Amino acid sequence: MSTSYSSFLAPVMDYPANPNPNPPLPPHQHFHQNILDPFPAEFQLSDYLMLDADILMGLLMIPPRLSIVWSHRSSFKCKKEVKKDKAEVAHRVAFRTKSDLEIMDDGFKWRKYGKKSVKNSPNPRNYYKCSTGGCNVKKRVERDREDSRYVITTYDGVHNHESPCVVYYNQMPLMVPDGWTLQASSFPHHSSSSS
């Protein structure tokens, strides 16, 4: 299995601040926004969704809809990766959050199943699985090796259920650009060099 990825989505831009910045907000008042603008050609795999929030209460649900919910001010970049070489396409979203907290409540319930020290990083990487039965979503959490003030969270997979504590906005318009598909070959640059 190759470790290369094709990445897309990733509009590198700033989004408006949460109009209701004082936490905690009840779920129905969370500010939310789709981040489905065309990605720039210069987007790099190393880019992360960067969320300048002290505490992230985010919900990532992809595809077909990527909805980000948070209860603090925001300014972020994001990326989405699609693994090309698996029988079933894995959906991966990684983002970097400036936070003192290792564990941030994203609305889902997670069970830790592993911890591993990573090469060239003083910080361990923690592995979590979604606790909901039948849901195979995983996430990895580690502190940024270059700036330990940031936590890098990587989600693998798509939840097959709704968040137990965050309202899911089914009425949100679906605005999927051509690049936002599961077809890795549709991404014209930064394609995998493997396989």
Next chain:
DNA sequence: CGGGTTTGACCAGCGC
């Protein structure tokens, strides 16, 4: 007692 965490062992992929 049930569910979550810890942690060493194990396994697979990759490069040399």
Next chain:
DNA sequence: GCGCTGGTCAAACCCG
């Protein structure tokens, strides 16, 4: 083939 590395397993442990 071998060693390194990242990811997962599972038994032991912890805690409410």
